Amino acid sequence: MRDPALDAVMEALKTVNDPELHRDLVSLGMIERAEVSGGVAAVKVNLTTPACPLKGKIEGDVREAVMAVPGITDVVVTFGAMVRAPSQPALPGVKHVLLVGSGKGGVGKSSVAVNIAAALARDGAKVGLLDADVYGPSVAHMMGQGAAKVTANAERKMQPIEAHGVRFISMANLSPAGQALVWRGPMLHSAVQQFLKDAAWGDLDYLIVDLPPGTGDVQLSLTQTVQVTGAVIVTTPQDVALIDAARAIDMFRKASVPVLGIVENMSYFVAPDTGLTYDLFGRGGSRKLGAEHLLLGEVPIDMEVRKDSDAGVPAVLAHPDSVASAALTQIARNLAGQVSVRSMAQSLQQSLADLPDQLTVV
Structure with a gap:
């Protein structure tokens, strides 16, 4: 009953x-x-x-x-x-590949990528982090594993290093410290292929990819190699950064990669002695990129974020109550929400596509 x-x-x-x-x-x-x-x-x-x-x-x-x-x-x-996988998962066991990019260097892209990954993992998601900035890898240092080396498992696949609840691979853990890589495009493409398909990522809800700055070979290789759920663009508020961010957005549009949102880094500064807020680079400039792009959040300039990166502990873990860490945590959650929205939209589209062309009413 x-x-x-x-x-x-x-x-x-x-x-x-x-x-x-x-x-x-x-x-x-x-x-x-x-x-x-x-x-x-x-x-x-x-x-x-x-x-x-x-x-x-x-x-x-x-x-x-x-x-x-x-x-x-x-x-x-x-x-x-339970993070829902799309109809065609990005990689075996990996539900969503999320790219973190920028049009130019120096905007704090890697710091944002590391903290997004750590925040999602702390909330309970299974997260991987791929440092695809082959020429200037910094993820290993920010994760406190600069001296660690990537090993192979029994199946001869690269075994990601784990730190702070995140599995990651960085070129810094594959090449001698301080050695410059002088590679042409085909070698970069091969490296990206190996990072994605010859690594034992295991089951992941999200694989965060820290891209190199610009719109070059690595970005093209990634979008051609794997099904990408979406991209995040990191910029600072001033016009010179926004011009390059717009180019990155255009690149993803041409590659049919949805831009899930914008992160405005170094958005403002709060003086620790007076509490006064200063818009050093013109806070809110990222809104010039257009209303169609969601602002995931604004991250203030904070010395603790820099210190934590140098110390090898993501700021969201080392100083979770700071203003910058709260902003980064909310950005990670807003991004996860956008992934859920997109997954549901794709699921509905697939359901409609599976309907017969003509329905007979009895």
Whole structure:
């Protein structure tokens, strides 16, 4: 016999929408379990990412909807998470490849990539980080593993190094320290292929790729080698950086890679002695890139971020309560949310494509 109270709870949950996907939790399959005992409703929501940026709102909306059911005196909401893979996963075991790029060097792209990866891993996602800046690799140092060496496993695949809950590979861990690489395009393409397909990445929700600056061979090789979910553009607010960021956006457009958002780094500076805010480079300049590109967040200039990078610990872990770390954490969650939105859109498109051309009504 069906439980009328449970049926009423499920009907109430049909009125709760995911704030980003704009569909109700029941039709999205996000209600893993619902139970009613002694007037207390227990609901487990399976989020589309452990780094859901609107988890608090979902919890509040669930509580409000279920508490309105007659006879319910309390609601206990718990969460699980499962990152949904696209119909064609990027690599075996890897659900999403996310590129972090910039039109020019010196905008803090690698620092942003490292902190995004660490923040997603801390939230519970399975994360990999590929340092594709072959000529100027810095990820190994920022992860505190500059002296480590990449080894091969029993299947003769490269075994990523693990630090701070993130699996990563960097050319810095494959070549002698301080040695310059003088490679032409075909060698870069071969290296990118090996990093992606000859590495034992295992099961990953997200593989973050720290690209070299500009719009060159590595970017082209990546977009031709693997199915990319989307790209993040890192820029600083001043016009000279925005001009190059616009070129990077155009490159991804031509390569059919969606730009999931913009990160404005070095956006402003808060004086530690007075608390006054200074817009050293013209805060908000990234909005000139167009309203069609989501601003994932603004990261202030913060000496702790630089110190933490030099010390080999991502700032989101070393100083999680700082303004810069809070901004980077929110950027990571906003990015995860955009990936969920895109995955759902692709799923709906695939469902429509699978429908017969003509439906017969009986």
